Amino acid sequence: MKMTHIEVKAVNKVFKTDSREVIALKDINLDIPQGQFVCLLGPSGCGKSTLLNAIAGFSLPSSGTITADRKLVTGPGPERGMVFQEYALFPWMTVEKNIAFGLEIKGMPQAEIAAKVDQLLGMLSLSDFKHRFPKDLSGGMRQRVAIARVLALDSPIMLMDEPFGALDALTRRNLQDELLRIWAELKKTIIFVTHSIEEAIYLADRIVVMTYRPGTVKRDLMVDLPRLRDPSAAEFNALKRELGQLVMEEQQRHHNDEMRMAAVD
Numbered sequence: 001m002k003m004t005h006i007e008v009k010a011v012n013k014v015f016k017t018d019s020r021e022v023i024a025l026k027d028i029n030l031d032i033p034q035g036q037f038v039c040l041l042g043p044s045g046c047g048k049s050t051l052l053n054a055i056a057g058f059s060l061p062s063s064g065t066i067t068a069d070r071k072l073v074t075g076p077g078p079e080r081g082m083v084f085q086e087y088a089l090f091p092w093m094t095v096e097k098n099i100a101f102g103l104e105i106k107g108m109p110q111a112e113i114a115a116k117v118d119q120l121l122g123m124l125s126l127s128d129f130k131h132r133f134p135k136d137l138s139g140g141m142r143q144r145v146a147i148a149r150v151l152a153l154d155s156p157i158m159l160m161d162e163p164f165g166a167l168d169a170l171t172r173r174n175l176q177d178e179l180l181r182i183w184a185e186l187k188k189t190i191i192f193v194t195h196s197i198e199e200a201i202y203l204a205d206r207i208v209v210m211t212y213r214p215g216t217v218k219r220d221l222m223v224d225l226p227r228l229r230d231p232s233a234a235e236f237n238a239l240k241r242e243l244g245q246l247v248m249e250e251q252q253r254h255h256n257d258e259m260r261m262a263a264v265d
């Protein structure tokens with residue numbers, strides 16, 4: 001039997017502010033098997049980060065349940081590592097120390113930490129930069145360190161919130177390729193938030209398109225193009241058009257909503 005790593009069942013999330021309620025997620029149901037690469041796709045405000053944060057356990061659903069390996073998610077856990085868009089590195093620690101940090105907290109023996117850190121430095125082409133501080137690295141390098149930090153913890157599940165959103169196109173493609181290589185090697189489950197249609201098609205086994213307010217699943221589709229995928233291929237572009245239409249509908253709803261709110265102000 002295939003073990004389901006993440007199960008999202010009837011999840012709703014409501015944010016209450018003084019003036020109003022926002023239904024950020026409505027009746028989300030997803031079964032994500034071990035090893036699947038899932039992209040959550042949609043325009044700004046459709047609840048992608050809210051869903052990812054709920055799976056991470058940073059912010060719990062208002063109702064419904066999320067389980068990881070059949071255990072109810074009630075907070076962050078070591079089996080779920082998170083990579084943020086902002087690199088979330090400790091500025092006062094070198095690359096090497098940043099990667100080692102989580103292992104030191106876990107109380108891993110120093111020799112094992114050194115071996116693990118070395119392996120990750122190699123895997124992410126960071127060996128020559130291990131004594132540098134984050135401020136002396138490019139955005140792409142910093143994001144490599146952030147990925148290495150999460151990989152150090154051996155979490156079977158990686159949650160990634162627009163991790164390459166701030167990078168230039170070439171660096172972004174390099175890191176996408178590295179992520180695919182690491183994913184194929186380590187067989188992790190990845191849930192990756194993006195609003196880039198091309199990025200989702202390039203990376204994912206499965207794309208979950210979300211609607212804007214309330215955030216629901218608009219389309220849940222498998223991408224069965226062979227890897228490494230060629231963004232100039234006809235099938236790639238056909239899928240890009242199909243998804244573009246879906247995302248545009250939601251973007252339009254977002255836009256209309258903003259216009260309405262501006263009119264009320």
Ligand SMILES: Nc1ncnc2c1ncn2[C@@H]1O[C@H](COP(=O)(O)OP(=O)(O)OP(=O)(O)O)[C@@H](O)[C@H]1O
Nearest residue numbers: 015016022024043044045046047048049050051195
């Ligand atoms: N802490 C909060 N309090 C109130 N409303 C919130 C809060 N967090 C998110 N929201 C609202 O919930 C909705 C979903 O937000 P969310 O950040 O999950 O969307 P997103 O798809 O990740 O968008 P983006 O790509 O801009 O991050 C939005 O309408 C947002 O304004």
